[in-house]
Amino acid sequence: MSTETTIRVELTLDGVARTAEVPSGALLVEALREDFGTTGPKLGCATGDCGACTVRRDGEIVKSCLELAAGAQGCEIVTIEGLADGDELSPVQQAFWDEQAFQCGFCLSGMVFAAEDLLRSNPRPTDDEIRWAISGNLCRCTGYEAIVEAVRTAARRMAPPAG
Amino acid sequence: MIAAALRYDLPRDLDEALALLSQDPATTRLLGGGTWLVPELNRGVVNADRRVVDLRRAGLGEIRADGDVIHVGATCSYAALEASELIASRLPLLHAMAVGVTGGRQIRNQGTIGGSVAAARPQSDAPGALCALDAAAVIAGPGGTRRVAVVELLSGAMRTTLRRDEILVGFEIEQPGGGHGYHKLKRAAGSWPIATAAAILRLDGDGLIDRATLVLGGVCATPLVVPVADVMAGHRIDDDLIAAAAQCAADAVTEPWCDELATGRYRAAVARPVAHRALIAAQSAAIQQRRSQL
Ligand code: FES
Ligand code: FES
Numbered sequence: 001m002s003t004e005t006t007i008r009v010e011l012t013l014d015g016v017a018r019t020a021e022v023p024s025g026a027l028l029v030e031a032l033r034e035d036f037g038t039t040g041p042k043l044g045c046a047t048g049d050c051g052a053c054t055v056r057r058d059g060e061i062v063k064s065c066l067e068l069a070a071g072a073q074g075c076e077i078v079t080i081e082g083l084a085d086g087d088e089l090s091p092v093q094q095a096f097w098d099e100q101a102f103q104c105g106f107c108l109s110g111m112v113f114a115a116e117d118l119l120r121s122n123p124r125p126t127d128d129e130i131r132w133a134i135s136g137n138l139c140r141c142t143g144y145e146a147i148v149e150a151v152r153t154a155a156r157r158m159a160p161p162a163g
Numbered sequence: 164m165i166a167a168a169l170r171y172d173l174p175r176d177l178d179e180a181l182a183l184l185s186q187d188p189a190t191t192r193l194l195g196g197g198t199w200l201v202p203e204l205n206r207g208v209v210n211a212d213r214r215v216v217d218l219r220r221a222g223l224g225e226i227r228a229d230g231d232v233i234h235v236g237a238t239c240s241y242a243a244l245e246a247s248e249l250i251a252s253r254l255p256l257l258h259a260m261a262v263g264v265t266g267g268r269q270i271r272n273q274g275t276i277g278g279s280v281a282a283a284r285p286q287s288d289a290p291g292a293l294c295a296l297d298a299a300a301v302i303a304g305p306g307g308t309r310r311v312a313v314v315e316l317l318s319g320a321m322r323t324t325l326r327r328d329e330i331l332v333g334f335e336i337e338q339p340g341g342g343h344g345y346h347k348l349k350r351a352a353g354s355w356p357i358a359t360a361a362a363i364l365r366l367d368g369d370g371l372i373d374r375a376t377l378v379l380g381g382v383c384a385t386p387l388v389v390p391v392a393d394v395m396a397g398h399r400i401d402d403d404l405i406a407a408a409a410q411c412a413a414d415a416v417t418e419p420w421c422d423e424l425a426t427g428r429y430r431a432a433v434a435r436p437v438a439h440r441a442l443i444a445a446q447s448a449a450i451q452q453r454r455s456q457l
Contacts, residue, residue, distance in 0.1 A: 005168045025165030027205060047202045049353070051267060060242070060272040065205075066197045067273075070171035071217055110267070117268050135352035136267015 011075050013038060014082030022069045029053040031069035032079065040080040042106050044138070051110025051137030055079050061113045063136075080109045083116075092116050095154035096147070103141035110137030115151045123159045125151070165204045170214040177303055180221045180330055183214075185305060188327035191216055195238055195278025198270060223277070223332050226250060234301075236333040237277025245271065254336060256343035256361055260292040263347060265355060277331045280313060283385075285320050285420045286355045291380025292345070294388060295361035298336045304329035320384040320420065341365025341374055342448025344441035348433055350424070357425045358382050358433050360412070360441035362391075364400065364449040371397055377408065377438060382416055382430045389415045389438065400449070405442045412438035 010019045013036055020035040029043050032055070044052035046065045053064040056078040083090040089097060092115045102108050111134055118125055118133035125133065130151045131144075139147060174180040184191050192209060194200055194217040203209050223236040226247050233254055235244070244250050244261035251258045264271050279289035280300065293313045300316045302309050305328055313334065318324050325331060344362040349355065359380035367373040375395035379387040391408040398404055413435035419427035 004170070007171070023164065024169045024171070025167055025204075027164070027201065030164055046205055048198050048266060048270060051269065054269055061269050062273050063198075063266075063269045066201045068165075068169070068171060068194075068197070068201060068215065068217075070169070070215075071173065071194075071197075071219075073173075110269075114267055114269075132352060133268065136265070136270055138353070 007070055009035075009069055009073055011072050011077055013077050014079055024070060026069040028055075028064040028067035028069045028072050028077075031072070032064065032077070035069075038079055038081055041109050044106065049138065050107070051114070052106050054110040054113045054137070056113060061117055063110075080112055083112065090116070091158050092119065092151075092154045095150045095157065099146050099150035099153055101142060101146040101150035102139075107137055107139040107141075110134075111139065111147055115154060118151065119155055119158055123155060125155060127152070166207060167213060169204075171217065172214070173217045173219070174221050176222050177330065177332060180216055180218060181303060181305070183216050184330065185328055187214065190214055191327075193218055193281070193330060195219070195275040195281065196240060196273040197278075198266075198274045199278065199282040199284065218277075218330070219275075225333075228253065231337050233336045233338060234333055235276060235336065237280075237331045238275045239277075239333075241271035241274050241276070242268070244276065253338045254296065256292055256296060256339075256345060256363065257336070259343065259345040260288045260361070263345070264288055265349065265353060267353075277333065280316065281323060281325060281331050283317050283319070283321050283323050285384050286357070286381045286422070286424070288347070288356060288359055288380065290317055291359050291378045291386040292361045293334060293336075294386040295343075295363055295376050295378040296336045296339060297376075298334045300334055301332050302329050303332050308332075310335070314386065314388060317385040339363050339365065339374065339376075340452070342445050342450070342452045344444025344446070344448065346437050346440040346444065348437050355424060356381050358430055358437045360438045362438070362441040362445035364395070364442070364445040366400065366449050366453045370399060370453065372400055372404075373397075375408070377412060377442065379412060379416070379434055379438060382419055382434050382437075384418070384420050387412075387415055391442075400446055405439065405446055408442055409435050409439035 022031045042052035044050035191214040223238040225236045241261040241264045279287045298313045347359045363376040365374035375392045377389040377391040389412045416431045419430040421427040
């Protein structure tokens, strides 16, 4: 069996068609950072625990350290860099900014995507629902309170008027 | 970075997957959701392997009913189970298991029920829930398809009786009726379960128990089927009977599993209360279900 050491991966990255030569053993997060040059997704644990590597793949959020780059062939990948519209942050990003819900920002990919997903399916979450929704993501800086507050704020701003 | 050069294949159906696997079963790894295999490859634990066959596009993600039997494809993600009306209405225990899987929405999008069984980690939710539902695993190999009870497929911690040239394609589960309870003990929302208990209780027309099932997960190397029917079948349900059944669970734990989350002694000690909570939930669900039928 011939096993190539690099492979060609074509995907859509934050709305742009891209191609890169990637080591065949690369994790998706490694390929995004090293070969596609986008550093929004971070490599934290590489075991699926921290969520820092979160991206949206074909509409679903995934931890990209648990994916092989080879498997992203033809996929549509959105990273945290793809959420803002030019200089205008997404409502969730803006709420994180306003509530000072991050310090180093390492966890933001996981937190922001988890919050976006929650608010899509549940525009008026309770605090328990917010906490459960972000539970697959670890933050070493904030102590989580400000993050929960940011999701509350985003929900308030985004929710359709009651009634 | 996975040190070895890898060959990656994404077969479009089961036959193609079996053909790829048959080329060199010893060095090929089957990928379900990747939540276990990819970190193992990355850590070099399975560095002898050179080829990954990704099953996610092989048509093994279907959920459908065929009379009383519900088929759940091996590559169904927890999110797919969570979203399925069929699972919610006819296998609510499986629904309850899926919504509670740890690791966030990402892991529920990525993790698959078949991958969880094939990985056979003692702490995983899915194997215990499937055993409580008397699920049969459907396995395809070079010689055709075979069926084996999930409880028999799991032969030890991280061990199954799947052969290297076989593919777990899904599960067949009969709707159990009655009511269920699912209880899980873990340290924090984001941590692996230490112990799980899945209970199913069903009452007959006279209000006597005609099905009683209790399976503990995480407590031993493989799901522990507790013989609660011995004390419960034919009896009227009450608090004493539930307590006696929970005690059965504690008595059944002879070789508890031990890992970095909890010692064997701890797991043996929590078996009874975890079982008790699942049984209490199953009791009220069973009573409600019988009322709805009167
Ligand atoms: S780096 Fe992917 S979950 Fe931590
Ligand atoms: S802001 Fe630093 S890890 Fe969350």
